[in-house]
Amino acid sequence: MKSKPRLSCVLLVIVTACGVFGLLSALLISISRLGMYSIEQPSMLPSYGVGDRVLVDELIFRVTGLRRGDVVIFSYADEDAAHLKRIIGMPGEQVQLRDRGVFIDGKRLDEPYLAPGTTTLPMGQDEWQLGPQEYFVMGDNRSQSGDSRARGPIPASNVVGRVLARFAANP
Secondary structure, eight states, X not given: OTHXXXXXXXXXXXXXXXXXXXXXXXXXXXXXXXXXXXXXXXXXXXXSOTTOEEEEESSTHHHHOOOTTOEEEEOOTTOOOOXXXXXXXXXXXXXXXXXXXXXXXXXXXXXTTSOTTOOOOOXXXXXXXXXXXXXXXXXXXXXXXXXXXXXXXXXXXXXXXEEEEEEOSOO
């Protein structure tokens, strides 16, 4: 007879825990800002294709920070369009483009997300010293990407969000 009250307590704890988890999840989703963007250019092939959609965290990244390799949505100061690129250089670093690759503070950057055989060529300038609030961004499809090689580093304040998920147009 004592097993029924014990079972009831266990079930009550499980139901309560699920309810608390659900409320916390709903709260996190409601305070975070999520955006959905469509990819309109081939500059991030093969990682992101034209017509793909991406879910973007527009708030939490400001607390957790950005890392090299993160894919971000940003805008340039002189236009309203949203751009999708990968963070290559972090604040305070020196970025060099030489020997058909990227060097960060003198060390070649390993870029496993690039298609085999992809080379990185400068578009004019070949070296940048990033400021304390600047990022160097490039598209994965280097030959089809207008990015920091041509436009320079982007200020942290121009980053709209970090990509959380990709939804392929043609799965």
